[in-house]
Amino acid sequence: MPLKGARPHLLYVAWGFPPCRSGGVYRALATANAFARDGWDVTVLTIERDLWERRTGVDPALEERVDPRIRIERIPFDWPVLEDDLSRWPALRALAPRAWVKARNLLDQRTFPEKVYGPWRRHLERATERIHAEHPVDLVVATTNPHVSITAALHLAQRYGVPYVVDYRDAWSLDVFSGRRRHPEGSTVNTWERRALEGAQEVWFVNEPIVQWHRTTYPAAAAHMHVVANGYDEPAAGSQARRTDTPLRFTYVGTISGKVPIPELVAGWARAREQEPLLVDAEADLYGYLGYYGAAHPELADALSTGAEVGVRYRGPVSKTLVSELYAASDALLLVLGTGRYVTSGKVFEYLATGLPIISVHDPGNAASEVLKGYPLWFPASDLSPDGVAAALRAGAHAAASHEPVAQAAGRAFAERYSREHQLRPRITALRAAVGATSVETM
Amino acid sequence: MTTGPGSRVLVLALGRDPLPTVVTEAALRWEADGVSISAVTLTPRARLTATTAQVTLLRRPAGSAGIDPSTAGEPRSTPRKALRKLHLDPVRWAAILLVLSSPQARRLVAGADVVLAADPASVPLGWVLARRRGEGKVFRTVSAASRALNDAARP
Numbered sequence: 001m002p003l004k005g006a007r008p009h010l011l012y013v014a015w016g017f018p019p020c021r022s023g024g025v026y027r028a029l030a031t032a033n034a035f036a037r038d039g040w041d042v043t044v045l046t047i048e049r050d051l052w053e054r055r056t057g058v059d060p061a062l063e064e065r066v067d068p069r070i071r072i073e074r075i076p077f078d079w080p081v082l083e084d085d086l087s088r089w090p091a092l093r094a095l096a097p098r099a100w101v102k103a104r105n106l107l108d109q110r111t112f113p114e115k116v117y118g119p120w121r122r123h124l125e126r127a128t129e130r131i132h133a134e135h136p137v138d139l140v141v142a143t144t145n146p147h148v149s150i151t152a153a154l155h156l157a158q159r160y161g162v163p164y165v166v167d168y169r170d171a172w173s174l175d176v177f178s179g180r181r182r183h184p185e186g187s188t189v190n191t192w193e194r195r196a197l198e199g200a201q202e203v204w205f206v207n208e209p210i211v212q213w214h215r216t217t218y219p220a221a222a223a224h225m226h227v228v229a230n231g232y233d234e235p236a237a238g239s240q241a242r243r244t245d246t247p248l249r250f251t252y253v254g255t256i257s258g259k260v261p262i263p264e265l266v267a268g269w270a271r272a273r274e275q276e277p278l279l280v281d282a283e284a285d286l287y288g289y290l291g292y293y294g295a296a297h298p299e300l301a302d303a304l305s306t307g308a309e310v311g312v313r314y315r316g317p318v319s320k321t322l323v324s325e326l327y328a329a330s331d332a333l334l335l336v337l338g339t340g341r342y343v344t345s346g347k348v349f350e351y352l353a354t355g356l357p358i359i360s361v362h363d364p365g366n367a368a369s370e371v372l373k374g375y376p377l378w379f380p381a382s383d384l385s386p387d388g389v390a391a392a393l394r395a396g397a398h399a400a401a402s403h404e405p406v407a408q409a410a411g412r413a414f415a416e417r418y419s420r421e422h423q424l425r426p427r428i429t430a431l432r433a434a435v436g437a438t439s440v441e442t443m
Numbered sequence: 444m445t446t447g448p449g450s451r452v453l454v455l456a457l458g459r460d461p462l463p464t465v466v467t468e469a470a471l472r473w474e475a476d477g478v479s480i481s482a483v484t485l486t487p488r489a490r491l492t493a494t495t496a497q498v499t500l501l502r503r504p505a506g507s508a509g510i511d512p513s514t515a516g517e518p519r520s521t522p523r524k525a526l527r528k529l530h531l532d533p534v535r536w537a538a539i540l541l542v543l544s545s546p547q548a549r550r551l552v553a554g555a556d557v558v559l560a561a562d563p564a565s566v567p568l569g570w571v572l573a574r575r576r577g578e579g580k581v582f583r584t585v586s587a588a589s590r591a592l593n594d595a596a597r598p
Binding site for chain 1: 577578583
């Protein structure tokens, strides 16, 4: 517990933190900033910048958004599989690559059951020990994935009794796409997970279906589990007054991985263009990184190539700081998501904040449907067939063409419940009370 | 090592398949930047760019009709499958010997500032070269080879 009047010290553990540009980084950034604004001393424990700069690419504009009061501790993270200088390869890898992969997987999971990331535990525990010695930690928030982040929290909890929160976001044992259990009862993962969840002050998840699954699976921890939806950071700028003589412009923003049904979108778009005059000259612009590591899935590359012939164009990645300009120049937004009852996405909240028509191209059972239910300008595809997608696109096109300010205002009012502030505030207040500190919110 | 404009990149492509697009596209970019490119390939079918100095180890693709069975969609024979399971792909290891016994190929290897092992079959030879040349000279990915060229070109 912090001394009376002292600022509580939060240790926030996040493998991905700016300038990392992955989808999950926005939540990490928003959470750390929210605690700093609430008057906590925030130390972020994350990996060295080198990995982002050399391997996946960075978004420097995101780094500028980190609250300057936050202290960032960067520690090493080894990723041998990405080593591309052959002089650093062991003989086994060069001469018997499959044997090396098997050996590497075993080595990675020696201290923590997570391929690739397991060895980070050693660096995490050493760093938490040092940070706690320098400035005692009052609360740890460990965000996953990777799940090895929880070892930092468990280490301080076990040795010094520091309370912790696991921001699980999605799931470890649950495959959110298939709904199947990935790690059975009694497995090493299950043992770690049970220990982490049952000892936590709070556990956060991104949506209700995922919380429900975990409450059922780990009933002893059920009372500590909360939904902290990804939310949006700030309302998007108002869309420009639509000129009736220009073609409609549809926009998608998000990482375009192999799970995103772009081929279905392209097929539906082509069908809708044949049926709907409003869509004949319309354009669908897709913005985002191709895959998590910068490479397009072959099927996806084919779909993008076909799409370019019918007005669906891949426009490349866009900085988060420019996204609101894109929304402002759009007439409607395309929500194209992988299938899964447990799948939501950060962009659904950003989309909601625009008040624009949203055309859903995803499985109707997707968790995003729960978020969108009640939004006045929502046009979901009944299924992912060309006809199902085309019908949603046609309905969305009519709403976009009419551009009703009243409907847009109603949409924005609906979205307010999903601002990051609205999602994080109750949790931070509860945690402040739990660590015995008084609020000293600052801007 | 001299890299940047005027430097020499050697692409090793000892596999049976045509070169990946990412490699051919990178080669065009490097050429446009003034980098001199050479390649050692197994068969003439793998062509990097129109102006690449290329040494081909076999005169034509293997197989009875001049078509490599593995790239013509034919299943590998049981002995070959067994050898691959033991990491003893016959083509992979034979290609190394062919490179080392070809004076032309050896000259290209010796003159290269940066070497790219463009496919898995080229890794064992690339690794041997890397052991002899040290860090920052032999790479497995196009992006790493490009970084090495850019880093050295920077004042």
